[in-house]
């Protein structure tokens with residue numbers, strides 16, 4: 001049963017690795033790439049958190065504002081935030097003028113600490129979730145990333161961003177208050193270029209993560225994003241998308257995931273039996289597979305079982 005072994009191996013691999021393998025100093029090599037006029041992206045690895053990638057798995061965006069660069073999502077650690085700060089100052093000596101967090105997952109807001117004296121904007125509920133869950137995320141991130149996390153403390157967003165037309169450092173956006181990946185997911189449309197920044201509502205060539213997902217809500221949000229018809233989409237993970245593939249791929253994967261788990265629950269299968277099934281070719285090649293599928297089974301299956309199985313009175 002190779003996939004079961006792989007599942008166990010994946011669990012074991014996140015526990016302990018010999019330190020001498022990482023004797024070199026821990027540093028992030030962050031390279032902003034221009035994608036549209038006045039906009040850069042820093043593309044994360046399409047992997048799960050590891051000692052090798054130091055947690056640099058998230059996409060960050062930089063948009064030219066009036067007094068500096070607007071940073072969308074701040075990465076996974078204080079060290080990452082510092083590397084961002086250095087990379088950003090090479091583009092604009094004035095540095096970061098404002099930070100936006102798309103949602104409360106740690107890879108999107110644990111670099112906030114470095115920018116704590118700036119406005120850090122997010123949906124109100126995202127701020128509340130970051131305050132409520134930041135410490136437990138932090139414990140998990142230290143366990144996964146060890147020294148990469150040294151000195152990192154979760155700093156929640158300090159400014160509520162309400163959905164609607166908003167101006168951030170002189171730049172106009174439409175802010176969309178959505179949900180489904182988490183209970184509060186912000187998407188932004190940049191008025192000047194039409195770029196749609198989705199946070200983790202969209203992934204491209206990297207398996208979606210589901211620890212706080214509501215799959216039905218997520219589909220509703222994806223429908224709303226498809227309807228925008230944006231000329232370019234910056235997904236939370238994966239390359240810049242100029243065709244809309246990130247939205248359709250995320251939608252198709254989540255539909256398949258839900259159908260697969262529902263069918264398995266109807267057939268009375270165990271989690272281990274589900275994990276032994278090979279992924280369809282169209283999803284097997286996504287980054288972080290099959291590990292992300294295993295994680296989704298563990299997050300979602302008991303809820304789906306409860307919904308599917310007849311209640312015992």
Ligand SMILES: [Zn+2]
Nearest residue numbers: 103105181200
């Ligand atoms: Zn996320």
